[in-house]
Amino acid sequence: MLRAGQQEVTVTLDYEFSELGKDILFLEKGERALEDHHASIHDGFREEVSALREYLGGTMFGVFLTDRDGTVNNYCGRYRSSHQSVYNAVYLTRFVREQTDRSVILTSAPLDDGGLLGLTAMPEATVCYAGSAGREFQSEDGERGALPLSQEQQDHMRAFNERLAELLSKEENRVFAMIGSGVQYKYGQTTVSRQDIHGSIPEARSSDFAESVTELMRSVDPEGRFFRITDTGKDLEIILTVRDGREFHKGDGAAFLDRELQLGIGKRNCLICGDTDSDVAMVEYAVAAAGQDRTWVVFVTDDPALQREVRSHAPEAHFVRSPDALVTALNTVS
Numbered sequence: 001m002l003r004a005g006q007q008e009v010t011v012t013l014d015y016e017f018s019e020l021g022k023d024i025l026f027l028e029k030g031e032r033a034l035e036d037h038h039a040s041i042h043d044g045f046r047e048e049v050s051a052l053r054e055y056l057g058g059t060m061f062g063v064f065l066t067d068r069d070g071t072v073n074n075y076c077g078r079y080r081s082s083h084q085s086v087y088n089a090v091y092l093t094r095f096v097r098e099q100t101d102r103s104v105i106l107t108s109a110p111l112d113d114g115g116l117l118g119l120t121a122m123p124e125a126t127v128c129y130a131g132s133a134g135r136e137f138q139s140e141d142g143e144r145g146a147l148p149l150s151q152e153q154q155d156h157m158r159a160f161n162e163r164l165a166e167l168l169s170k171e172e173n174r175v176f177a178m179i180g181s182g183v184q185y186k187y188g189q190t191t192v193s194r195q196d197i198h199g200s201i202p203e204a205r206s207s208d209f210a211e212s213v214t215e216l217m218r219s220v221d222p223e224g225r226f227f228r229i230t231d232t233g234k235d236l237e238i239i240l241t242v243r244d245g246r247e248f249h250k251g252d253g254a255a256f257l258d259r260e261l262q263l264g265i266g267k268r269n270c271l272i273c274g275d276t277d278s279d280v281a282m283v284e285y286a287v288a289a290a291g292q293d294r295t296w297v298v299f300v301t302d303d304p305a306l307q308r309e310v311r312s313h314a315p316e317a318h319f320v321r322s323p324d325a326l327v328t329a330l331n332t333v334s
Contacts, residue, residue: 012198015076019085026087031331034087038324045328048320052329055318056296062268064096064103065254065282068116070275071300072105072330074323077197079181080114089121091331096126098334100271102263103127106134106253106282108237110186128261132186133239133278134253139261146187147256153188153240156226160238161185163216164192175201176209181235188240188248195234210236251281258289265289272314273326275300283313292316300326 026034039045066072069082072092076082096103104127109115111131117138120129130137136146149157168177177183179200180193192213194206201209213236214229221227228247230237239247258265266289272282279299286295297317299310310317320326 008200012077015074016081019074019083019088023086026090031087035328038322038328042322042324045322045325048322048325049329049332052298052318052320052325053333055298056271056329056333058333059099059269059271059296061100061271061296062102063263063265063270063286064100064273065265065270065286066103066105066273067250067275067279067282068105068107068109070323071273071279072323072327077180079109079184083119084121086121088327091327093122093126095330095333096122099330101268102140102261104130104137104257104261104263106130106250106257108133108186108189108191108250108278110184111136111138113185115184115186128257130253130257132189132253133248133250134257135189135248136187137257137260145260149188149240153226156220157188157190157240160217160220160227161190163220164190164213167212167216168192173209173212190238192236192238193234194231194236197234213238249281250278251285254282254285258285269294269296271296271298273298273300275323277306277309280306280309280313283310283317287313298326 022034022037025037069075073082073084073088105116107116107130109131111117111129116129116131125140128137128139138144164183167173168183176193179196181191182193184191194210195201210231217227217229217238226240228239228241230239230247242248242252254265257263265286268290270286270290272286272295274280274282283295283297292314295314297310297314299306299317299319300321300323301307301319302321307319
């Protein structure tokens with residue numbers, strides 16, 4: 001247990017110990033031993049890997065566009081310690097170099113300040129990293145770029161973040177900056193936790209904090225012109241809107257990256273990977289640009305509703321139940 005302010009929260013190191021153990025096994029005994037371990041902890045692991053390899057069929061992909069956490073990386077209780085494991089970095093690097101022309105890891109997390117760039121173990125110049133749902137990026141050659149924000153948007157985002165920091169500085173609220181995703185000041189978006197995977201926060205208190213954040217947002221943007229808020233049950237996502245008044249999503253990010261990085265999604269075979277409904281927008285964009293015949297889709301989920309949603313855009317989409325199955329299949333697909 002960890003005491004944060006006035007609250008005790010549960011802290012586990014499941015991800016950290018699990019990934020470290022896998023790395024030791026991988027480095028000391030090799031890929032076959034690691035595969036045997038994965039088969040021992042994931043039901044139907046070998047069958048899933050084999051079926052996914054068959055689906056991908058050794059295809060060369062012009063563009064590989066994927067989410068990170070829950071997709072090609074196992075989930076961690078705290079984002080700041082979700083460092084990529086060695087075996088995962090080796091497997092993904094091998095696939096990217098042998099089977100793709102351009103690869104993008106697109107996440108809702110920020111690039112810096114405890115974000116994506118500080119958590120990767122892949123060699124430089126391997127993939128493009130895109131944070132804040134695709135609003136900011138670092139290309140393979142280190143070039144940085146971001147979707148322009150108007151001065152009004154910047155001013156409102158700054159005002160909200162300053163008031164959120166004041167709210168979190170109160171003794172009774174300090175815990176919300178320390179659990180789960182914590183507080184992440186992204187580019188055009190801010191995330192703050194209201195609950196963790198262990199349910200450490202009493203639900204009434206979590207709901208009260210969520211309402212406080214919502215009221216704070218309304219005080220900065222009383223007419224609702226600049227922000228939309230999404231409550232995942234564990235995180236609150238405060239997101240700058242786009243021109244038609246809706247929140248920015250990963251489909252918008254994919255379109256921006258396609259233009260800025262000249263990915264050529266509309267002209268090439270594409271592989272899109274995700275694990276939640278927020279990733280479906282990437283599928284929509286790719287299918288609209290490249291067509292169903294040139295779009296391969298893999299989601300890490302056993303949720304029937306999400307599977308139906310994905311298949312409504314990509315009828316031939318394929319599903320596995322763990323990032324380990326996806327990454328292992330990618331490693332052996334060539």
